[in-house]
Amino acid sequence: MQAYCREHHIELRENEPMSGRTTFKIGGPADWFALPDTEEKLIGLLGFARSRGVRTAVVGRGSNLLAPDAGFRGLVVSTARLDGCRTCGESGLEAGGGMALSQLASRAAALGLAGLEFAQGIPGSVGGAVAMNAGAYDGEMSFAVQSSRVLTPQGGVCVLTLPEHRFGYRTSRVKETPGMIVLSTVLSLKPGKREEIEAKMADFAARRRDKQPLQYPSAGSAYKRPQGYFAGQLIEQCGLKGFQIGGARVSDKHAGFIVNAGGATAGDVLRLMEHIEKTVFERTGVRLEREICVLD
Numbered sequence: 001m002q003a004y005c006r007e008h009h010i011e012l013r014e015n016e017p018m019s020g021r022t023t024f025k026i027g028g029p030a031d032w033f034a035l036p037d038t039e040e041k042l043i044g045l046l047g048f049a050r051s052r053g054v055r056t057a058v059v060g061r062g063s064n065l066l067a068p069d070a071g072f073r074g075l076v077v078s079t080a081r082l083d084g085c086r087t088c089g090e091s092g093l094e095a096g097g098g099m100a101l102s103q104l105a106s107r108a109a110a111l112g113l114a115g116l117e118f119a120q121g122i123p124g125s126v127g128g129a130v131a132m133n134a135g136a137y138d139g140e141m142s143f144a145v146q147s148s149r150v151l152t153p154q155g156g157v158c159v160l161t162l163p164e165h166r167f168g169y170r171t172s173r174v175k176e177t178p179g180m181i182v183l184s185t186v187l188s189l190k191p192g193k194r195e196e197i198e199a200k201m202a203d204f205a206a207r208r209r210d211k212q213p214l215q216y217p218s219a220g221s222a223y224k225r226p227q228g229y230f231a232g233q234l235i236e237q238c239g240l241k242g243f244q245i246g247g248a249r250v251s252d253k254h255a256g257f258i259v260n261a262g263g264a265t266a267g268d269v270l271r272l273m274e275h276i277e278k279t280v281f282e283r284t285g286v287r288l289e290r291e292i293c294v295l296d
């Protein structure tokens, strides 16, 4: 791995703590952690690793991810340096899969392009947001995506049109297809007034500060919204607000968030989630579905 990365000028780290690569600040070391800065390098490295039988995983900004305490045996590839962005026609933007979504939203606003206001404050990458169909405040990626260039599990590159993404609530074909990686995405936006777009984004940012425990490390909402309910409300109704196992706590501010209150392990988070799910099911009959992904 070292020789390949040296030859191809790819930054490679050994025994990289995943706690430094996730917004939860949890996780043991990955055997190898690579930061390719071009699509070609990413594709070449993954092909090389797979040909040697090395396990691989891809991460964006690690904002929806729980990394195990034991870390990851194999190669974790970060898309963070695939962060280019260019305008595309009258009102489109093409962004690299690793570009920070918030940064893309700000870029769109500065260009007077509406449609990504909801993305302000979502701390993920464009590729991670496409995979998760990230959304907030009545917006979601599926409303803005036109197409994505993806690496297929077989190692080829193809373009997915909007319907081919098969977007669903916090899911997509990319998420459901192990080994499919978003290299770049074209977003179709609408011309708007910069001040209005920025005012909307400022409003969303204020609502987040007001409602979410942003001062603690977390991975955002732990659960998807069950039909007809809000996960946070159900958890609160069950008396679990502030409930803590080890360093993992149900946020006192928003019960839909699990926060790392200090020194939490992945084991703490998983035990807490099991307790929440069991309690909510026993008391309300609703089965909570996890939104947080586990690096495995």
Ligand SMILES: Cc1cc2nc3c(=O)[nH]c(=O)nc-3n(C[C@H](O)[C@H](O)[C@H](O)COP(=O)(O)OP(=O)(O)OC[C@H]3O[C@@H](n4cnc5c(N)ncnc54)[C@H](O)[C@@H]3O)c2cc1C
Pocket (backbone or CB within 6 Å): 023, 057, 058, 059, 060, 061, 062, 063, 064, 065, 079, 097, 098, 121, 122, 123, 124, 125, 126, 127, 128, 129, 130, 131, 132, 133, 134, 135, 136, 174, 180, 181, 182, 183, 212, 214, 218, 219, 220, 221, 293
């Ligand atoms: C404070 C906070 C607030 C949040 N608010 C919201 C919100 O309002 N709405 C919302 O939807 N989410 C929210 N999230 C969750 C998270 O930011 C989103 O799910 C985001 O889209 C994840 O992107 P990421 O790059 O961090 O993905 P990661 O956490 O790095 O990865 C998540 C999954 O996506 C896969 N993945 C990542 N990049 C790619 C790629 N290029 N191609 C294919 N698969 C990829 C990974 O393999 C993994 O399975 C929040 C999180 C935090 C911490």
